[in-house]
Amino acid sequence: MTQTIAVIRGDGIGPEIMDATLQVLDALKLGLQYDFVEAGLAAYEKQGELLPAATLEAIHRHRVALKSPLTTPVGEGFSSINVELRKRFDLYANVRPAISFPNTKSRYENIDLITVRENTEGAYIGEGQNLTADGETATLTQKVTRRGSERIVRYAFDLARRVGRKKVTVVHKANILKSTSGLFLKVARQVAAEYPDIQCNEMIVDNTCMQLVMKPEQFDVIVTTNLFGDIISDLCAGLVGGLGLAPGANIGTEAAIFEAVHGSAPDIAGKGIANPVALLLGAVQMLEHLGKVEEAGRLRKAIVDTMQAKDNLTPDLGGTGTTQSFAQAIAARAAG
Template sequence: MTTIAVLPGDGIGPEVVEAALPILDAVGVGWAVEFGEIGWGCWRREGEPIPSATWDLIERADATLMGAITSKPPREAEAELPADLQGTGRRYASPVIALRRRLGLYANIRPITDLYGADFDFVVIRENTEGLYAGYDYRGLDDDLWNLVGDHPGAVESGRDDTAVALRLQTRSGLDRIFRCAFDRAAAGGFTRVTLADKPNVLRASGELARERFDAIAAEHPEVEAHTANVDAVAMQMVRSPESFGVIVAENMFGDILSDLGAGVMGGLGLASSANVGGRGSLFEPVHGSAPDIAGRGVANPFATILTVGQMLAELGAPDESARVRAAVREAVQHGAVVTPDLGGTASTADAAAEVVRRLG
């Protein structure tokens, strides 16, 4: 039997996960779910945002569904540790990044679909492990980094202790696998165009490597149109003519920005789902954060989590059930009578989810 590790997390995470889980029963897949802890509460209690028991659960499950995670800056994070752990050098690290790295989940898949009509339907694929978010971010530079940037006018004026450098990591192996993922997803989804969104006219060395590998992988897929475009131009076109895209693939930071822009084009983060795939297992999460300002009020939009469950169904071999979930959410959004305040309605989290279950029959 397929087993899903369910990690509700923080803030509105438990609310939207509780509302969305009945979808699995409504479509009749018969999967088992096991709950685990993750996030800020674990950090405050034991100084680990992912307890060892949760890692064990994730390792034995077929996939992981996560609600939302709270993150705070280092000073605030340490201040909320138990007294006996403060001053011990513990540093809060993003559980999502830890999960992606440990499980090798190098691709973040973000569907961008017009739920109010049928004008656009495309996918943003964000590379998860490299790019500007790879973690090579330094303040107070050693000799090697200072030799690279020390002659910049700003660095000369500021000195090495007040100069910071972030490095964009691009590797052939990392690029090849994310581009293969993009073209494979295009073929599987019936898309005829893959666009690499980058900035090769400015980031000349790393951008040229990306473009070379993109062209090489594109040559393996002559049936798909391949196009490289500046990321700022892609952003503008996403707003003006989103129907012109099929699959957009980008490095970590550019993909992060474009996928959130796509959520805005859809109608908001309350409609945005995501999947992290590519290694051992898979991780599914709504794109929105933990939203502590509305946590506990029962007004969080559950549709992003429900669509995430739908995406999980497709990834785990239940495409018909996935299509039913997407259709039910689309009907609920278009009807508009039972939607949460972020979509202009007055419904509660529970009532909005129940409306989708009702439409599933």
């Protein structure tokens, strides 16, 4: 059966890295069909809307989207498109692998971990944001539910099983945040008991940050709540060479959106030097999600081999290649 995916070329460097990524995907000869739809500044300029109904409809219909970074215009009345997409499709799992690649400027060589971040609850529900009239006191509501905790922890353990991981670390702050983090930890323990084949350990979030910097090799899969996951996953991206190499998947029951973690990089847009690897790794996650595991592995290997050979690396990786030439080098290897 032919698989169609919604493709959002995005803003800034978005179109450049998306064209490069699709060129590599085409080299894999998967027979994927692309339904190009717009969002972000590109959509706003052409259609007067940041997130047109046709775009939402396409994501809903195809259930899978590959998305370049979007620019949310700064100013009143513009809420983040990414947050909006998460809400619309209840994309509760944010899955961010951090894997060491050859020839990066990273300090570590043996990192292979996946952060699974709860994407819809916690401190990011946008409720109860209050500043007193005198400007002296600010408050905010956090919400953690049994259902939300259970499904994210279950997702992490199922993922661990599916991809042959051995250990899940539950990251929390239940000693202080007794209600919210407390409930998350309690539910995590109950879910973990159903997976005797996967080792489960618990770690308090501040210690986790130190451990990640001191001894990142000890981690396999990390599962945590929204705010901690946001911070930890960026920390992990930094451990393996930064944003140019960090992909992310946003997964819900109705749809899944795959992307690079970085933004639209207006400082280098149009120069043809953006690194396409983060979005390509998002495509690897997408292929795994689509059950095309062999092809996903082939694509990942092509990326690693190209980096190993220092073949047309982009300037952020210390090379003199372009988005296009780097992608061509990867495509040649992916084609076999």
